Amino acid sequence: MAESMVGLKRTHRCTEVSAANIGETVTVMGWVQTRRNLGALIFVDLRDRSGILQILFDENTVGSEGFKKAYGIRNEYVIAVVGKVQKRSGAVNENLKTGDIEVVAEQIRVLSESETPPFPIEENINTKEDLRLKYRCLDLRRPDLQSNIMMRSKVATLTRAFLANEGFLEIETPMLTKSTPEGARDYLVPSRIHPGKFYALPQSPQLFKQMLMCSGYDRYMQIARCFRDEDLRADRQPEFTQIDMELSFVDVDDVIDVNERLLAYLFKEVLDIDVALPIQRMTWQEAMDRFGSDKPDLRxxxxxxxxxxxxxxxxxxxxxxxxxxxxxxxxxxxxxxxxxxxxxxxxxxxxxxxxxxxxxxxxxxxxxxxxxxxxxxxxxxxxxxxxxxxxxxxxxxxxxxxxxxxxxxxxxxxxxxxxxxxxMGLLDKNEYKFLWVTEFPQFEWSDEENRFVAMHHPFTMPMDEDLDQLETNPGAVRAKAYDIVLNGTEIGGGSVRIHQADVQARMFKALGMSDEVANEKFGFLLDAFKYGVPPHAGLAYGLDRLVMLMAKCDSIRDVIAFPKVKDASCLLTNAPDVVDAKQLEELSIAIEEEQEV
Structure with missing residues (x-):
């Protein structure tokens, strides 16, 4: 039966206890990893997010009632232990941070019992991913996954601190916004108050961060949630996180400089790896000719x-x-x-x-x-x-x-x-090869739409020397766009933005977009641009992809707490799912059943 922790206060996480605490009484709490019954003695490996600590239960110190509790506990029970730290009585375990000590229990409380888990809570298990994702709360207890999630948190915290020190302001942009389907499909959200009308979840904060530059905030950053209704791959999710930034009064080199220093800082602080600066640069054309890819792996x-x-x-x-x-x-x-x-x-x-x-x-x-x-x-x-x-x-x-x-x-x-x-075994996960790919084509031809479309987005500035070809030879126009690539994966991308109204109008025309259509889709941005807009540029990282590579994982699902699977569903919550007819009625939505042919 579960007991209360009233009167107890945890003094240390498991691996915060060390040889320096020998002789002290500590209170630790966590999950039972393993239990070994040697008759007169019971050994328990207690686990929390910091790691494992060995607990020794001896009837002479914990009492007969406490020893009986220790005898009855099983894997994944949650327990609290009060005891004295001593030098380990058996052999030192070199594989554990606490391998030279143990806690001799004087008191135990069983805070929660556990059924037998559907798979072992261990590192690098071979359990099928679908089963792990169905029981994700158990999967997230595994030390390797916890390490990934904690690394992600550290990367986010360090990024905020670094960019704040560089003069960036963290500003939130809306989650419910206008649909501007120039890229991937939008996720749409019906409005109850405006029947028949829809918000879109943001594919990125692109337009809002450009308007923030118009508003004079100079340097913006946000760790932003983004949504794209597209087919999934190992490094894609329908909802994902960007480290997003925008800077005023800058050009390509300024954006690259601050981001190279950010990457060097993150890799040193998180992995103790020195990133050699400056990072190599390569034009898009050279990357394609030499490697057949705009995100070449240079390992x-x-x-x-x-x-x-x-x-x-x-x-x-x-x-x-x-x-x-x-x-x-x-x-x-x-x-x-x-x-x-x-x-x-x-x-x-x-x-x-x-x-x-x-x-x-x-x-x-x-x-x-x-x-x-x-x-x-x-x-x-x-x-x-x-x-x-x-x-x-x-x-x-x-x-x-x-x-x-x-x-x-x-x-x-x-x-x-x-x-x-x-x-051939040439992909070494311990090696990190960065590359800037620059001068992307401004446009790419779409056979589906029979027209040129923007390779990045309609607000990317063409190279100055290519501006005169916008109308006559759009396929030859290069963009002031840049991607940061790591080990063959694009981890971030950005561009210098168009800030001149005449160039923006020419860009829309090259995309086959009339003034009316441009105003309908982007009028709020174009209106903001009428009142003084600074030259500006930006970049956004895929936080999930970056941490995936830093953690040496093969999938971003291993660095996201609650990911979706390939069909964009959540096995843990069974989302997406049907909703009540009343909810649909309030939203003025009717669902038509498919007619059998």
Missing amino acids: FGMELKNITELVKNCGFGVFTSAIENGGTVRGINAKGQGAMPRKKIDALVDFAKGYGAKGLAYIAIHEDGSLKSSFAKFMTDEEMQAIVTAMDGQAGDLLLFAADRNKIVWNVLGALRVELAGQ
């Missing part, structure tokens, strides 16, 4: 090589037809993989097809220098040797090629190099 090489000129007149139709249609032929060199079995190569071909490739050509270089290739019969020996030389092919290497439009070739080889790096 390994395997860079793309463009062999288009070399093979434009060869006898292999796959290469020549791609080039004739305006595409390119590029390849990567998987060093030391020349002996890869055909079955694994075929699996790589299937992998490449998943990224839009029609196929994948290859050359395997045997240890004796001879070649095995999927397209050698279409080529002369001289052409084959020229390709091998261009690819820096050595004995034992595997060369892989894609031929298509640039976008497809980049996607295929960019993904393939990361896949191969994983197979």
Whole structure:
């Protein structure tokens, strides 16, 4: 039966007790991790968020009633113990922070009993994730998950302190706002007071933080909740958290400077890792040409090589037809993989097809220098040797090629190099490689909408030297946009914003947006811009992604207390779920049942 803790006050968390407390009486509280009954003695490992402390129950010190309670406790019971700290009676446990001491119990209270948990409360268990998420409150007791959540808290606290010291003001922006569907889908919230009308949950605080710059607040920050109704991946959630900021009277270098110092501060304080500054910069074009990705992983090489000129007149139709249609032929060199079995190569071909490739050509270089290739019969020996030389092919290497439009070739080889790096053990989670990717395209072509769309958002400033091409050649316009990339993951992105009304009007026109549509969607921002707007720029980090990488996790679900699963549902609360008809009626919402065909 559960007892009250009246009259008891915890003096220490478990690992706050140390050899310095030997001889002192302490009061500790927590969960029973394990219990070992040795007859006359009972040992309990007591756990709280700080770690584990060994408790020794001896009938001579705790009394017969207390010893009986200790005998009856089980894993995950919540107990309070009053006792004296002593040097550990048995062998020292080097794996525990408190491994050289123990507490000899003088009093025990069982504050709460526990049923047998559906899985062990231990680090790195192999329990299926769905079961862990259903019982998330138990899952969150595991020391590795608690460590992640505490790291997240520390990152947020340090970020606030650093940015406050840099002159940033923390200002909250609205959760219920206007739908501006220029990016991902909005989550909509029906209004009871305004029937038939809807708020949207913010995809980001973008427009509000720009208006704060118009209002003269100079430097804004917020650890902001954001919502996007999009398909999930390992590093995406329908609701997520941004470290959001905006600065006035700055350009690209100013934003990069403060953020490099922020990252260096966080990694030193949290992980004791020195981030070398300045962080390397690379233009978007260079990143795509060398790595096939605008978020390249620099922990390994395997860079793309463009062999288009070399093979434009060869006898292999796959290469020549791609080039004739305006595409390119590029390849990567998987060093030391020349002996890869055909079955694994075929699996790589299937992998490449998943990224839009029609196929994948290859050359395997045997240890004796001879070649095995999927397209050698279409080529002369001289052409084959020229390709091998261009690819820096050595004995034992595997060369892989894609031929298509640039976008497809980049996607295929960019993904393939990361896949191969994983197979080859080149992805070291203890290594942190940062990169700024700059000068993104201002626009990208949407086949679905048959028009140019903003690669970032409509308020991103074009490069000054490209402004004259906004109307005549929008595809060539570069943006004053920048992403911060860590180990192949984009952890943050931002841009210099347009602050001139004439440039903003030209931008909307390039996007095929009339003045009427622009005013309907963004009128409140454009009105604010009529009354004096400073040059400004900003950046937002994905806090979840950043902590995921710092904690060396594979999924952001392991650094979020209560995450959703891939279909955006919550296994713990069973959300989303049906609601009462009365609630729908108040919101003027009717749900139509699907008609069976």
